[in-house]
Amino acid sequence: MTRTVTVGAAQLGPIARDEPRSSAVARMIALLEEAKAKQCQFVVFPELALTTFFPRWYFEQQADIDAFFEKEMPSAETQPLFDRSRELGVGFYLGFAELADENGKVRHYNTAILVDQNGEIVSRYRKVHLPGHVEHEPWRAFQHLEKRYFEPGVNHFEPVEAFGGRVSLALCNDRRWPEIYREAALRGSEIMLIGYNTPAHYPPAPEHDHLQCFHNHLVMQAGAYQNGMWVVGVAKAGIEEGCSLIGQSCIIAPTGEIVAMCGTLGDELVTYDCDLDRCREIRDNVFNFSLHRRPDMYPLLSFVTK
Ligand code: ING
Numbered sequence: 001m002t003r004t005v006t007v008g009a010a011q012l013g014p015i016a017r018d019e020p021r022s023s024a025v026a027r028m029i030a031l032l033e034e035a036k037a038k039q040c041q042f043v044v045f046p047e048l049a050l051t052t053f054f055p056r057w058y059f060e061q062q063a064d065i066d067a068f069f070e071k072e073m074p075s076a077e078t079q080p081l082f083d084r085s086r087e088l089g090v091g092f093y094l095g096f097a098e099l100a101d102e103n104g105k106v107r108h109y110n111t112a113i114l115v116d117q118n119g120e121i122v123s124r125y126r127k128v129h130l131p132g133h134v135e136h137e138p139w140r141a142f143q144h145l146e147k148r149y150f151e152p153g154v155n156h157f158e159p160v161e162a163f164g165g166r167v168s169l170a171l172c173n174d175r176r177w178p179e180i181y182r183e184a185a186l187r188g189s190e191i192m193l194i195g196y197n198t199p200a201h202y203p204p205a206p207e208h209d210h211l212q213c214f215h216n217h218l219v220m221q222a223g224a225y226q227n228g229m230w231v232v233g234v235a236k237a238g239i240e241e242g243c244s245l246i247g248q249s250c251i252i253a254p255t256g257e258i259v260a261m262c263g264t265l266g267d268e269l270v271t272y273d274c275d276l277d278r279c280r281e282i283r284d285n286v287f288n289f290s291l292h293r294r295p296d297m298y299p300l301l302s303f304v305t306k
Pocket of ligand 1 (some may be wrong): 047171173174198
């Protein structure tokens with residue numbers, strides 16, 4: 001009996017600045033229904049899937065920034081997504097901007113949650129690697145003010161038991177850092193879920209613009225193969241408020257192979273039957289950590305346990 005879970009990568013096209021959350025929710029419900037018809041146990045939606053990618057603009061007023069954040073989850077606007085998920089028995093990963101109250105202190109996080117087939121939140125992740133800059137930099141074609149609008153999360157990519165496997169969550173820029181896959185894999189994770197919003201233009205190094213899609217897959221395929229885990233990367237794609245966002249959402253096997261990929265820049269679902277036991281093909285062989293890994297030889301990277 002294999003531990004196969006049918007996973008959906010539910011890519012979204014652009015979300016306009018004035019698009020109400022109810023519209024984004026309706027679009028995601030349509031993808032949930034398509035996922036049900038394709039026998040998915042859960043789907044992965046993008047990072048910041050309820051609003052436009054607002055860190056592309058500089059806002060003076062905190063109230064204007066907070067308008068893009070969710071004060072509660074679910075809220076009246078997002079409850080229909082949870083309700084439909086429970087009715088269909090299809091879980092989901094959702095990225096959104098979270099306003100959290102921590103012992104009376106208001107926190108701003110770039111957050112992802114995992115919701116099971118009963119509509120319950122079973123995991124919550126706050127983005128660890130915040131890219132971009134803090135101050136307004138008018139020289140840029142558009143801003144990337146995640147370091148200004150969000151606080152870094154505290155998380156060790158610990159997997160949770162869900163959908164018959166051990167599932168870890170990450171967000172966007174996290175996927176570029178090899179440590180997240182290794183940390184998750186050392187903790188037994190079998191699948192890493194990653195929503196992203198990635199502009200095709202990278203102002204600090206425009207000479208790399210033509211490499212954005214290559215780099216997107218390079219880092220996730222390497223992470224998958226070098227750690228023997230499934231990786232699901234899902235974009236908010238297309239021309240969003242004049243900013244071109246890459247697509248190519250995909251499902252990657254522990255061998256590093258892309259086994260499913262979106263072919264448009266709009267709302268699109270691709271699915272794959274992920275046999276979680278296939279992680280063993282890698283973890284028992286080429287990347288058998290206990291047999292082959294030498295943490296004593298890379299002490300700067302390793303918490304060396306004698
Ligand atoms: N977006 C981008 C990402 O890491 C970026 C930021 C783009 C960094 C290109 C470096 C190069 O995919 C988010 N939201 O992290």
